[in-house]
Amino acid sequence: MTQLRTVQVLGGGSAGSSSHVRSLASGLVARGVRVTVCAPAELDRLYDYLGAGAHFVPLPRLGDPATVTALRNACIGADVVHAHGLQASVRAALALSAPCGGRASGGSVSGGTAFDGPASGASASGGGRTPLVTTWHSRNHLDGARGGVQRLLERRTVRAASVVLGTSSELVDRARRRGARDARLAPVTVPAARGPVCLHDGKARAELGAVDRPLLMAVGALERGRGYGTLLDAARSWRDLDPQPLLVIAGEGRERAALQRRITAEGLAVRLIGRRDDVAELLAAADVAVLPSRREARSLLAQEALRLGVPLVATAVGGVPELVGDAAELVPYGDAAALARAVRGLLEDADRRMDLAAAGRVQAGTWPTEDETVAHVLSVYDELAGR
Incomplete structure (x- = not known):
């Protein structure tokens, strides 16, 4: 049997999807799959896809027509594109x-054949379709004209995909409403923190300035919809x-200033500490983790907090209730009073x-392991590749 080849494609690369692709690449390579990761160059510097054994193709910035050409070349000969x-x-x-040897335009999503039915690039044999798998990791909420464009793109992309994988039941239902022919639940478990992590670590608390006071921790991009305004109201x-x-927020984004x-x-007793690569250690030092977002699927913060046994207060949105069960305090989005209480x-x-710390560890034990996540995705690839 010939070696299976898959191409993994990332756009802007959220922390959840980027970490998942790193885990997926490592697990697939260990199973004898040839993996190519196509993503902005900075993501390889952060997640080391080359170190996972994958071939890495840097993509031009979003909106650059050369992105589609680079992707087209990288996907030639692939059995599955994800x-x-x-x-x-x-x-x-x-x-x-794009036809073999042709050039796809990067500026249009309507007209032509780009979204007319399943993705139809040439396979390794040159005569079949290259299956496209797409994973919905989260859901952005855009209003007005931008929201309309988002819905259009969602409809077009799910119809171009052979299989749509959703990380929560809500996302699977959304993909089906958009017209997906085959949408499946595929909970994504990202890697747990490597090495020992000390709860309430005195060194981490001292660095953050919370030796003799409670420490609250929030993590995520400083963007609209992440609920930080409500969190400051609560503070x-x-x-x-x-x-x-002391409330400490780790992350960067346009809303920082x-x-x-x-x-x-x-x-306010709030510190913005920017992007950190020791989030697990900082989170483990906290008394309470806080997730105030408007939209979440399988939140990285929620997963890490429950694994570590850090009590979590989160908004009851998207896939959060499904993810945490009874192992967290859930509040409505945008309700500062409820969050503060x-x-x-x-x-x-x-x-x-x-009690929440113990329940969190139990709940985390019900999630699929990294190995099970990789095995599930590989079974989808084998199905589509006819193996």
Whole structure:
């Protein structure tokens, strides 16, 4: 039997999808699969796909027509192409739609054959279709005209895909509503922190400035829809606690300057510490983890917090309730009062924190392992490749 070859495609590359592709590449290579990862160059520097044994093809920035050409060349001879996220799926479908030796336009998603039925790039034999798998890791919420464009792209890409994998039941249902012929639940478990992690590590707390006060931890891109405005509203109500808790937010994004201005103006006990590569260690030092997002599927923060036994307060949105079960305090999105009460209640109740810590570890034990996640994806590839 010939060696299976797959191409993994990333667009902007969220932390969840990028980590998943790193895990997937490593596991597939270990099983004898040839893996090529196509992604912006900076993602290889962060996630080391080459170190996982994959071939790496750097893609030009999003919006550059050369991206589709580079993808087209990388996908020649592939048995299965797997795109992660909407932008990656758009470009992969365009690349696979181009006739052999032709050039796909990177600027249009309507007209032509780019989204007319399943992706139809030439296979290794030159006469069949190259199956396209697309994974929906999360769901963005856009309003107005941008929301309309997003829905159009979702419809076109799911119809171009042979199989759509959703990381939560909500995403699977959404793909089916958009017209997917084959949409399946494929919970993604990203790698757990490597090596020992010490809970309530004194060194980490000292670095963050929370030796003699409660430490709250949030992690994620500083972007709209992540709920940080609501989180700062809640932080105002914790100022009467003695000692006052310190809220630390790890992540970068376009909203950083606005958030920092508000923190300074209102004198909030909040620190923005930027992007970190030791998030697991910092999270393990926290008394409570907070996830205030508007949209989440299989949140990295939620997974890491429950694995580590760190009590979690999260919004009851998307795939979060399905992911955490009864092992977290859930509140409505945008409700600062409910968020503040839930955090305050945990800080004042050590027994409840211990119960949630134990429940979190039990819940994490019900999730598929990395190995099971890789095996499931490989079974989809084998099915589509007729192996």
